[in-house]
Amino acid sequence: xxxxxxxxxxLRGDYEIDEWGHDPDLVDLLAPVVRPFMRVSVxxxxxxxxxxxxxxxxxxRLGLVEPFVLLRGVRQATGRRARFLGVPDVAPVGPWLRRFxxxxxxPDELAALxxxxxxxxxxxxxxxxxxxxxxxxxxxxxxPALAMDVPVVPAAIVGGELTGRWDVLLGPxxxxxxxxxxxxxxxxxxxxxxxxxxxxxxxxxxRWPFS
Numbered sequence: 001x002x003x004x005x006x007x008x009x010x011l012r013g014d015y016e017i018d019e020w021g022h023d024p025d026l027v028d029l030l031a032p033v034v035r036p037f038m039r040v041s042v043x044x045x046x047x048x049x050x051x052x053x054x055x056x057x058x059x060x061r062l063g064l065v066e067p068f069v070l071l072r073g074v075r076q077a078t079g080r081r082a083r084f085l086g087v088p089d090v091a092p093v094g095p096w097l098r099r100f101x102x103x104x105x106x107p108d109e110l111a112a113l114x115x116x117x118x119x120x121x122x123x124x125x126x127x128x129x130x131x132x133x134x135x136x137x138x139x140x141x142x143x144p145a146l147a148m149d150v151p152v153v154p155a156a157i158v159g160g161e162l163t164g165r166w167d168v169l170l171g172p173x174x175x176x177x178x179x180x181x182x183x184x185x186x187x188x189x190x191x192x193x194x195x196x197x198x199x200x201x202x203x204x205x206x207r208w209p210f211s
Contacts, residue, residue, distance in 0.1 A: 034068075041168070044170035048074060048078050056155045057123075058070050083101045084120075085106075124193060169203055
């Protein structure tokens with residue numbers, strides 16, 4: 001029904017694009033088209049807050065498909081729309097991806113999204129050589145989450161483009177730092193990365209000694 005409602009608003013010209021360039025009606029219109037090619041199952045959806053701001057820290061490998069998988073999974077499991085950081089700040093790619101919920105991966109963008117009450121998906125660095133290893137997270141990228149004391153929820157995305165089947169595993173919010181100052185930021189970033197890695201290990205246990 002969301003696609004039908006979105007189409008009606010589109011035809012009437014009664015739709016909105018927010019300050020980040022997000023066009024939710026366009027997303028709803030395309031959802032039935034992508035559904036057969038992006039089948040997503042979600043575990044741990046209860047860890048995502050039902051309202052208010054939160055940061056989802058997720059692994060990525062290809063850098064493009066995983067954010068859309070995460071947004072689709074969160075939407076169908078919780079009813080909440082999420083935004084993903086990491087789109088290039090160049091035309092025409094950047095503005096086009098913003099229509100689907102993307103923003104530039106900058107602390108000020110993340111802070112603005114959190115102040116507006118959004119779910120914001122923050123990518124780890126790519127694990128190109130080892131897809132099941134969580135990449136690094138620059139501490140400054142997650143600074144607004146610490147400053148605003150919002151939950152940081154780890155997310156592991158596993159699957160494949162050829163099969164169109166994906167699994168999204170969501171874990172409990174990561175522990176808050178026990179240290180203070182710059183060390184607290186580094187601790188939060190490391191806790192987030194470690195929590196994502198634990199979810200990946202849960203999905204695919206390491207095969208010692210070859211892991």
